[in-house]
Amino acid sequence: VKVNQLHRTGFHFQPPSHWINDPxxxxxxxxxxxxFYQYNPKGAVWGNIVWAHxxxxxxxxxxxxxxxxxxxxxxxxxxxxxxxxxxLPGNKPIILYTxxxxxxxxxxxxxIPANLSDPYLRKWIKPDxxxxxxxxxxxxxxxxxxxxxxxxADGHWRIIVGSRRKHRGIAYLYRSKDFMKWTQAQHxxxxxxxxxxxxxxxxxxxxxxxxxxxxxxxxxEHVKHVLKVSLDVTRYEYYTVxxxxxxxxxxxxxxxxxxxxxxxxxxxGNFYASKxxxxxxxxxxxxxxxxxxxxxxDHDIAKGWAGIQAIPRVLWLDRCGKQLLQWPIEELESLRxxxxxxSNHELSMGSHAEITGITPAQAxxxxxxxxxxxxxxxxxxxxxxxxxxxxxxxxxSVQGGVGPFGLLTLASENLEEYTPxxxxxxxxxxxxxxxxxxxxxxSSLKRGLYKPSFAGFVNVDLSDGKLSLRTLIDHSVVxxxxxxxxxxxxxxxxxxxxxxxxxxxxxxxxxxxxxTVEKLNAWSMKxxxxxxxxxxx
Ligand code: DQQ
Numbered sequence: 001v002k003v004n005q006l007h008r009t010g011f012h013f014q015p016p017s018h019w020i021n022d023p024x025x026x027x028x029x030x031x032x033x034x035x036f037y038q039y040n041p042k043g044a045v046w047g048n049i050v051w052a053h054x055x056x057x058x059x060x061x062x063x064x065x066x067x068x069x070x071x072x073x074x075x076x077x078x079x080x081x082x083x084x085x086x087x088l089p090g091n092k093p094i095i096l097y098t099x100x101x102x103x104x105x106x107x108x109x110x111x112i113p114a115n116l117s118d119p120y121l122r123k124w125i126k127p128d129x130x131x132x133x134x135x136x137x138x139x140x141x142x143x144x145x146x147x148x149x150x151x152x153a154d155g156h157w158r159i160i161v162g163s164r165r166k167h168r169g170i171a172y173l174y175r176s177k178d179f180m181k182w183t184q185a186q187h188x189x190x191x192x193x194x195x196x197x198x199x200x201x202x203x204x205x206x207x208x209x210x211x212x213x214x215x216x217x218x219x220x221e222h223v224k225h226v227l228k229v230s231l232d233v234t235r236y237e238y239y240t241v242x243x244x245x246x247x248x249x250x251x252x253x254x255x256x257x258x259x260x261x262x263x264x265x266x267x268x269g270n271f272y273a274s275k276x277x278x279x280x281x282x283x284x285x286x287x288x289x290x291x292x293x294x295x296x297x298d299h300d301i302a303k304g305w306a307g308i309q310a311i312p313r314v315l316w317l318d319r320c321g322k323q324l325l326q327w328p329i330e331e332l333e334s335l336r337x338x339x340x341x342x343s344n345h346e347l348s349m350g351s352h353a354e355i356t357g358i359t360p361a362q363a364x365x366x367x368x369x370x371x372x373x374x375x376x377x378x379x380x381x382x383x384x385x386x387x388x389x390x391x392x393x394x395x396x397s398v399q400g401g402v403g404p405f406g407l408l409t410l411a412s413e414n415l416e417e418y419t420p421x422x423x424x425x426x427x428x429x430x431x432x433x434x435x436x437x438x439x440x441x442x443s444s445l446k447r448g449l450y451k452p453s454f455a456g457f458v459n460v461d462l463s464d465g466k467l468s469l470r471t472l473i474d475h476s477v478v479x480x481x482x483x484x485x486x487x488x489x490x491x492x493x494x495x496x497x498x499x500x501x502x503x504x505x506x507x508x509x510x511x512x513x514x515x516t517v518e519k520l521n522a523w524s525m526k527x528x529x530x531x532x533x534x535x536x537x
Contacts, residue, residue, distance in 0.1 A: 007476035007494050010362040011335055011525050012291075013062060013309035015052060016533045019044050019300070020307035022200060022273035023288035024051055025085035025095050028281055030119025033059050035288065036068055036095075037309065038082060044300040051080055051097070054531055055120055058331045059286075059312050064531040068111075068124045075099045075109055075130045082200055083108075084275060086150040086157075086179075086216075092116065094179065095124070096159065098145035099131060105141040107131035108161060110179075133174060136184045139163060144172075146200045149277070150179070152217040153246035160189050162198040162229065169195035169229060171203070173249060190227055190251050192259045197232035200273045203251070204285065205244075206317040206324070213285030213316065215278050219246060224317060226324065227251055228266065230273050237274060237289075238263035241322060256322050264323055268387065268456035269438055269490040270294060271310055287313045287326065291477060294440070294450035294492040310479060310490055311472055318486070323459060325485040328472065336364055336523035345517040347509035350399075352408060353517075359524040360505035361410065361475050361498075367507065367520045368468040369405055369423070376401035376513040380426035380433045391437035391455030396420035396510060405509040409473050410443065412497035413504060419443040419493050420508070421480045423458070423467050434458040434467070436482040436489065443493035451493075458487040466518065473505070474525070 014020065019040035027034050032055040039052035051069035054062045069080045076099030083097025092112075099109045109130040114123035135141040143164045150157045157179055160171040169192050173185040189203065205214045205223045214223065228239035240253035240263060253259055266274060267289065274289030289310045293300055300306035313326040340357035347353060355365070378401045384390045396404045406422025408415070419440055426433040436458050440451040460467070460483040472479040479490045498504065505522070509515040 006499055007303065008305070009308055009474040009477055010527045011060070011332070012311065012474050012477060013530070014305065014307070015039065015064060015531045017044070017304045018042070019046055019305070020052070020290070020309070021046065021292070022082045022290050023275055023309055024082050024097070026275060026277040026286070026288050027085040027087065027093060028277070028279050029087070029093055029121060032057060032119055034121060035062070035309070039067065041067065044304055044306045045297060049079055049081065058334065059329050060331050060334060061529040062531050063529065065120055065122055068121070069095070069097060069126070073126055073130065074102050075107055076126065077102055078104050081106070082146045082273065084147060084149040085277070088179065093121065096132070096147040096150070098147065101131070105135060106144040107135070108133035108147045129180065132180060133161065133182050139172065140165065143197050148201055148203055149216050151203070153219065158249070160201050160203055162201045164197040167194050167196055168192065169198040169231070171198055171201045171227065171229070185249055187249065189249065195229070195231055195260050198229040199232050200230040200275060202228040202275055204276055206285070208317065208321060209319070211314065211316045212283045213278050215280065219244060224321065225251060227253070228274065231261070234261065235272055236265060237267070237272060238265055239324070240264070241317070241324070254322070265456060266324070266326065267488045267490050269454040270492050271490045276315060284314045285316065286329065287315045291490050291492055294452075295494055296448045299448070308477060323486065326488050327481060327485045328470070332364070335526045335528060337526050338524040340522050342517050342520040345507070345520070347405060347507060347515045347517060349512050349514065350510060352506040352508035355505045355507060355520065355522055358522050361473065361500055361503035362525045363473045363505065363522055364525055365407060365471045365473065365505070365520070365522040366468070367407065368466055368518045370466045370516050370518045371402055371513055372465065373513065374402055374425060374427065374432060374462060376511070377425045377427040377432060380428040382428070387435055387455040387457050388453055390435060391439055392441070392453035394424060395439050395441060395453065396422050396437070396508070400424050400511040402513045403511045403515070405511060405515045406469060406507070407471055408506040408508050409471060409478050410493060410495050410498045411504045411506055412495065412502065417442060417444055417495045417498045419478050419491060421469065421471050421478060421489070422508075423469070423482065425462065432462050434460055434462070436487045438478060438480055438489035438491045440491050440493050443491070443495060445496045446494055449494055454489050454491055456487045456489060458483050460486055475499070
């Protein structure tokens with residue numbers, strides 16, 4: 001297959017061609033990180049889904065293996081959909097995944113490695129006692145999928161499976177003593193009205209203090225739990241932070257943690273069907289998420305590929321205990337090459353300054369902005385609850401007080417095209433409100449693209465007069481981490497002029513208050529080994 005390379009990413013995970021979606025069963029085994037993912041071996045649109053499989057020593061360089069799981073049996077003949085891995089005692093991985101059976105019912109199956117002494121885990125067996133879990137009485141068989149990693153508590157394994165009853169989103173809970181015989185718990189682990197189908201649930205503990213991750217079965221006083229779901233209706237994910245009581249199998253989100261569409265998000269942009277795993281070698285909880293295309297289907301067919309995985313992120317609980325923080329895995333820094341640094345560069349009102357000396361279409365940029373005072377911040381209207389709507393009204397070119405300031409990524413020389421990533425500070429009655437945007441509105445002259453003004457609020461203390469931003473720019477993706485990972489936004493964009501060597505990068509300020517780039521550190525990024533064809537194990 002000949003693929004059009006113009007918008008192909010340089011350092012994001014993708015196969016040589018065709019369609020990909022959800023990351024599946026990430027794990028560390030036999031000295032390798034394993035990543036499986038939903039893949040169409042026949043084309044650049046969703047369909048014919050198999051579990052493609054790649055391995056890596058560093059989460060950056062990847063080698064493709066043969067697909068691990070694909071339809072062959074009555075219990076998965078109509079599809080092998082998403083699922084998760086659990087490492088059983090004795091270091092034995094087991095995968096749970098959703099199969100579509102002969103009657104198109106969604107059932108939960110397991111697969112085990114044919115040979116545990118093969119660190120690549122090339123061959124997987126789907127034993128004949130599958131499926132392990134049928135949709136029970138009253139469970140919608142066409143909305144019953146995406147089993148989680150199992151956790152152990154009180155003498156039982158537990159998993160949740162995503163579902164819905166009418167418009168209520170549900171995480172059904174199942175228990176098992178031996179991983180083979182599963183019983184549905186009387187109460188779902190959690191559910192919420194009017195949220196629709198819960199796809200790809202994820203449920204895991206986080207430490208109350210510190211960045212270290214926890215093995216999925218850990219619980220106790222030093223632990224809170226996170227429940228994340230992917231909402232089929234909006235195509236966004238949300239999570240809550242709460243407490244899990246294994247004795248009664250109840251998860252209660254904290255009251256500061258809104259449930260439903262107003263809930264917190266891992267990412268306010270194009271990021272879906274995500275899944276975490278615990279990396280015991282480095283004590284991290286690592287998040288994988290799918291960044292779908294936002295062009296049209298015929299563009300994908302013409303490109304010959306669709307979908308990437310976002311850069312894996314370390315995820316941990318903020319000191320305040322109310323939200324998660326995320327940061328790209330440090331291994332990514334091994335790809336940094338040419339470097340440019342600025343310090344104390346003032347950006348007066350209406351100015352933009354070009355960042356030269358690196359490759360702007362494939363870069364990693366870290367920048368800290370400072371401002372002398374917040375006096376000029378625009379008043380905040382409490383009716384502005386929707387960050388994305390606010391960003392689409394007050395884009396980077398609408399002059400403000402403190403901000404908008406930030407980066408113009410993937411910009412053409414005369415700014416016919418640019419994707420701004422920026423902050424805007426407002427003054428509410430008792431506090432300041434920080435808006436972060438990654439606005440695709442002017443990202444491309446091409447028509448027929450989805451160009452949303454993605455945005456989220458940033459819960460950050462401004463008393464030191466600073467805001468920081470890290471942005472990973474990779475041809476058709478701009479992945480940003482605001483205020484040390486408090487708010488993250490991923491945009492997929494398709495410039496026509498600002499491509500390859502013609503892309504530019506600027507720092508800008510469009511507020512009346514002057515802003516200083518206190519420190520900027522930017523790097524060109526090298527290409528890792530990325531599932532190259534003819535390089536299969
Ligand atoms: N994708 C899978 C499903 C899942 C959905 C099918 C989420 O298992 O619910 O490819 O993107």
